[in-house]
Amino acid sequence: MGVLSSPLAGSLAVAVAWLAIAVAGLVPAGNAAFARRFAFPLGAAAGVALAAFGLQAAWLPAQTLTLPLGLPDMPFHLRIDPLAGFFLMLLGSVSAGISVYAAGYFREEPSGRLTLINLQYHVFLASMAFVLLADDAYLFMVAWETMALSSYFLVITDHQLPAIRRAGFLYLLIAHLGAIAILLCFGVLHGGRGDYTFDALRAAQLQPAWATVAFLLAFFGFGAKAGMLPLHAWLPEAHPAAPSPVSALMSGVMIKTAIYGMVRVIFDLIGNVRWEWGMVVLAVGGATTLFGVLYALMQHDLKRLLAYHSVENIGIILLGLGMAMVFIGFGHPAAGVLALIAALYHTLNHAVFKGLLFLGAGSILHSTGLRNLNDMGGLIRGMPKTAFYFLIGALAISALPPLNGFVSEWLTFQAALQATILQHGVVRSLLPLFAATLALAGALTAMCFVKVYGIAFLGRPREPADHSPLPHAGDAGRMERYGMAWLAAGCFVLGLFPTSFLLILNRVGVSLTGQGLSEQALAGSGWLWLVPTSAGQASYSPVIFLVVIAAATLLTFLLVRRFYHGRVRFAAPWDCGYPEQTSRMQDTADAFGQPIRHVFGPIYRIERRLPGPDDAEPRYTLKVEDRHWYWLYMPVARAAEFVSSKIALLQQGRISIYLLYSFITLIALLVFVR
Amino acid sequence: MNSAQGIAFQILQSVFVVLAAPLLTGWVNQCRAWLQNRSAPSILLPYYTLAKLFHKDAIFARDASPIFRWTPYILFGCMWLAAGIVPVLATGLPFAPAADIIALVGVFALARMFSALAAMDIGTSFGGLGARREMLIGFLAEPAMLMTLFTAAFISGSTQLTTIVDTLAHREFALYPSLAFAAVAFLMVLLAENARIPIDNPTTHLELTMVHEALILEYSARHLALIEWAVAIKLFAYMTIGIALFLPWGIANAGDWSALPYAFAALAGKLALAGAGLALIEALLAKLRLFLAPEFLSTAFLLAVLGMLTHFLVKG
Numbered sequence: 010m011g012v013l014s015s016p017l018a019g020s021l022a023v024a025v026a027w028l029a030i031a032v033a034g035l036v037p038a039g040n041a042a043f044a045r046r047f048a049f050p051l052g053a054a055a056g057v058a059l060a061a062f063g064l065q066a067a068w069l070p071a072q073t074l075t076l077p078l079g080l081p082d083m084p085f086h087l088r089i090d091p092l093a094g095f096f097l098m099l100l101g102s103v104s105a106g107i108s109v110y111a112a113g114y115f116r117e118e119p120s121g122r123l124t125l126i127n128l129q130y131h132v133f134l135a136s137m138a139f140v141l142l143a144d145d146a147y148l149f150m151v152a153w154e155t156m157a158l159s160s161y162f163l164v165i166t167d168h169q170l171p172a173i174r175r176a177g178f179l180y181l182l183i184a185h186l187g188a189i190a191i192l193l194c195f196g197v198l199h200g201g202r203g204d205y206t207f208d209a210l211r212a213a214q215l216q217p218a219w220a221t222v223a224f225l226l227a228f229f230g231f232g233a234k235a236g237m238l239p240l241h242a243w244l245p246e247a248h249p250a251a252p253s254p255v256s257a258l259m260s261g262v263m264i265k266t267a268i269y270g271m272v273r274v275i276f277d278l279i280g281n282v283r284w285e286w287g288m289v290v291l292a293v294g295g296a297t298t299l300f301g302v303l304y305a306l307m308q309h310d311l312k313r314l315l316a317y318h319s320v321e322n323i324g325i326i327l328l329g330l331g332m333a334m335v336f337i338g339f340g341h342p343a344a345g346v347l348a349l350i351a352a353l354y355h356t357l358n359h360a361v362f363k364g365l366l367f368l369g370a371g372s373i374l375h376s377t378g379l380r381n382l383n384d385m386g387g388l389i390r391g392m393p394k395t396a397f398y399f400l401i402g403a404l405a406i407s408a409l410p411p412l413n414g415f416v417s418e419w420l421t422f423q424a425a426l427q428a429t430i431l432q433h434g435v436v437r438s439l440l441p442l443f444a445a446t447l448a449l450a451g452a453l454t455a456m457c458f459v460k461v462y463g464i465a466f467l468g469r470p471r472e473p474a475d476h477s478p479l480p481h482a483g484d485a486g487r488m489e490r491y492g493m494a495w496l497a498a499g500c501f502v503l504g505l506f507p508t509s510f511l512l513i514l515n516r517v518g519v520s521l522t523g524q525g526l527s528e529q530a531l532a533g534s535g536w537l538w539l540v541p542t543s544a545g546q547a548s549y550s551p552v553i554f555l556v557v558i559a560a561a562t563l564l565t566f567l568l569v570r571r572f573y574h575g576r577v578r579f580a581a582p583w584d585c586g587y588p589e590q591t592s593r594m595q596d597t598a599d600a601f602g603q604p605i606r607h608v609f610g611p612i613y614r615i616e617r618r619l620p621g622p623d624d625a626e627p628r629y630t631l632k633v634e635d636r637h638w639y640w641l642y643m644p645v646a647r648a649a650e651f652v653s654s655k656i657a658l659l660q661q662g663r664i665s666i667y668l669l670y671s672f673i674t675l676i677a678l679l680v681f682v683r
Numbered sequence: 684m685n686s687a688q689g690i691a692f693q694i695l696q697s698v699f700v701v702l703a704a705p706l707l708t709g710w711v712n713q714c715r716a717w718l719q720n721r722s723a724p725s726i727l728l729p730y731y732t733l734a735k736l737f738h739k740d741a742i743f744a745r746d747a748s749p750i751f752r753w754t755p756y757i758l759f760g761c762m763w764l765a766a767g768i769v770p771v772l773a774t775g776l777p778f779a780p781a782a783d784i785i786a787l788v789g790v791f792a793l794a795r796m797f798s799a800l801a802a803m804d805i806g807t808s809f810g811g812l813g814a815r816r817e818m819l820i821g822f823l824a825e826p827a828m829l830m831t832l833f834t835a836a837f838i839s840g841s842t843q844l845t846t847i848v849d850t851l852a853h854r855e856f857a858l859y860p861s862l863a864f865a866a867v868a869f870l871m872v873l874l875a876e877n878a879r880i881p882i883d884n885p886t887t888h889l890e891l892t893m894v895h896e897a898l899i900l901e902y903s904a905r906h907l908a909l910i911e912w913a914v915a916i917k918l919f920a921y922m923t924i925g926i927a928l929f930l931p932w933g934i935a936n937a938g939d940w941s942a943l944p945y946a947f948a949a950l951a952g953k954l955a956l957a958g959a960g961l962a963l964i965e966a967l968l969a970k971l972r973l974f975l976a977p978e979f980l981s982t983a984f985l986l987a988v989l990g991m992l993t994h995f996l997v998k999g
Contacts, residue, residue: 422785455818456821549786557767563756
């Protein structure tokens with residue numbers, strides 16, 4: 010069979026190609042031009058190919074392949090089915106834009122560092138592809154750990170800075186806590202029988218209690234990687250620490266592999282989903298959504314802010330998954346598939362717009378050296394193209410029609426409105442409340458991105474011209490812009506033509522649950538109309554929406570010009586009678602968040618120091634911190650330190666003592682093992 | 684109904700809403716003046732103001748970016764779209780299925796986002812202050828609005844506004860306790876979203892309290908006119924959504940020309956009453972402190988949720 014006719018062989022070829030690019034970058038060592046001119050563009054081309062193979066796989070029955078690699082008796086098994094195909098498409102298409110961007114972004118990187126970045130970057134991509142292709146627990150864990158390690162090295166690219174080393178360590182720690190949970194989950198599913206292929210795990214008949222244990226382990230393990238509450242603390246530390254294309258890859262794609270793992274293990278391997286599990290997922294998802302966006306509103310570091318928004322969006326995806334589990338658990342697979350589609354569609358959408366936003370933040374960082382919003386202002390004048398792409402990303406993440414973020418939130422709302430078919434009274438009335446959480450989060454996101462965009466790109470530079478890099482900031486380079494344009498186009502395509510993706514996701518739903526959307530939904534859907542249930546219940550046409558709004562805007566403009574005039578005079582802004590206004594009097598990022606601090610005060614840990622009335626040098630300090638550090642992480646860290654200090658007593662440093670330990674162990678073994 | 688008739692109805696309604704919206708604003712101002720024992724301005728005053736503004740030369744701040752220039756047009760386009768979705772005169776309009784109630788809330792959010800961005804564009808302190816307050820009120824009002832609409836959606840089993848209105852208008856008269864809760868919540872959201880007392884005062888220019896006026900401080904001439912006009916359409920749209928949800932009787936079907944005069948008359952009567960009611964509310968209440976707005980709007984949210992729960996209780 011030719012490579013092109015088999016998506017599995019094609020995807021494998023792409024993954025191997027990424028590995029080859031990674032290794033090839035080492036050969037002409039010291040030649041940074043190779044990485045820039047060939048490695049990253051080739052990686053992008055491979056990504057596009059992978060997206061095509063993934064798309065193809067979504068329409069074909071599952072394919073499997075056994076590689077003659079791995080341990081004796083444990084060869085690597087590969088499999089591609091619609092679910093894997095969908096995520097491969099996500100990985101390929103989003104990474105293509107990011108790789109093109111990276112080719113431009115790393116143009117001033119010294120060659121030694123760039124060689125390493127190239128190696129780790131492409132190993133990272135390949136390991137994600139193998140996570141999605143793996144069909145046995147062994148290969149899955151190998152790829153999973155390779156992914157964690159390669160991304161760890163990318164995070165600590167600037168390892169000279171202690172803060173970045175700390176962020177990297179925290180990431181590694183939580184990644185491994187999650188990996189242990191996943192490993193245990195596979196152990197529970199395996200139950201000491203058969204082998205570790207996913208087929209064998211799927212066939213295992215678990216008792217309900219063990220199935221619940223497996224679910225909790227998988228939820229915890231994959232949740233740690235996805236950044237759900239309260240395991241999110243690494244995400245706002247590690248994602249901003251990495252170089253911007255890597256941040257985009259981690260926030261856009263890597264945390265999505267955790268969503269893939271969750272869907273694969275819970276819906277596919279464990280099977281027989283229970284609605285109680287769905288309620289757990291919904292509760293965690295709701296909390297993650299709200300906390301994520303509320304903390305994002307408190308940030309003034311642009312990349313940290315974006316990382317907190319990744320936490321929020323993982324929460325939104327979890328809301329969709331939780332609803333899917335509730336519906337399927339109660340025996341309504343059609344509604345369950347709708348919720349699952351909403352969750353997976355949001356996964357893809359978030360990958361695209363969050364990738365775009367991180368790239369935009371990277372371009373700002375690249376051209377001004379700034380990450381702190383409070384130092385920015387007026388960037389739209391120096392960087393109009395970056396500002397345009399960033400605006401698209403900001404509108405998309407704020408779930409505004411007709412862009413893509415709106416579509417998936419709309420689908421999630423539609424899924425929540427199916428609650429009337431549930432028999433359980435409490436669950437039925439809780440589901441719309443989770444929809445309300447989503448509505449609140451969406452509106453808060455809009456506020457947050459008004460803040461980001463208004464403070465970074467609009468207004469005037471906040472620092473005086475001689476101190477600030479802003480007046481000299483140039484626009485992003487050509488390759489950077491191509492990368493952003495690719496993802497911005499993705500925001501439009503996903504927003505305007507959702508039905509084609511709905512049909513792909515319907516295939517995923519069919520392959521996981523055996524059932525798809527209702528007949529009326531499929532009959533009513535065309536390229537123009539999105540109909541999730543039936544035309545009478547709900548429909549949405551983003552294309553008509555966009556055309557009408559654009560036509561109305563343009564018509565207004567033409568009418569005003571035709572009947573009146575287009576005369577404009579320019580003047581200084583109106584100063585309300587206070588002539589001493591300076592650009593430092595504009596809102597800062599922290600000032601913009603002030604109403605939120607007021608309304609949601611108890612959620613944050615706020616330290617605020619106000620100057621006294623007769624301070625000679627009045628200073629105002631404000632520190633807003635994540636409460637989870639104090640009630641969860643610090644006690645755990647202290648307990649771990651306490652335990653290890655006690656265990657350290659064993660370590661005496663004298664060989665006679667160690668021989669004594671060996672002796673005692675031998676005696677104990679002789680007693681217990683006969 | 685053939686499609687040409689439907690499109691004719693659609694265009695008729697959109698143009699009607701755009702043209703009639705300032706009249707409603709004029710009527711509310713007139714009623715309020717009467718209630719305050721002032722001699723009332725002409726009901727046509729908003730039209731005169733718009734005409735005056737259109738003829739003036741626009742003044743931009745030197746730093747203004749394209750976002751500032753385009754926002755008035757985008758706002759107007761958004762509101763025009765809203766005027767096309769809401770069943771004002773007739774249900775079953777051909778454009779209605781393109782956007783349901785969630786998309787309608789999205790349109791208002793889009794308009795709000797752009798007006799807040801435009802306010803921050805010039806870089807004066809008032810702009811940022813207005814944007815921040817506007818977004819505060821926005822994120823408080825949006826969930827309450829969606830919950831209100833969801834209650835109606837649960838009753839009619841659809842998120843299409845036109846289907847909801849059809850269901851509610853052609854049912855036999857019955858009391859829905861859930862709708863009563865939703866109506867109160869909707870009224871509170873309407874006051875907040877349209878910058879009305881007690882959340883904002885449309886007539887104030889006092890720095891400490893203004894929200895909406897702070898947003899548009901930098902606009903002049905035709906741009907200001909477009910924004911004021913868009914605000915009038917927004918009020919009109921909200922009022923007609925409220926009428927459509929809670930007092931839908933008398934609305935025509937698209938293409939049914941004979942029912943149109945009756946629909947016009949019913950709408951005019953209902954709007955006159957609603958406008959007078961709004962003026963009465965504004966005359967009786969005082970503006971709340973900004974940080975009481977969260978309490979006001981979370982009350983609205985809770986009422987909407989109560990309405991939804993009542994629906995489940997009564998039905999289940």
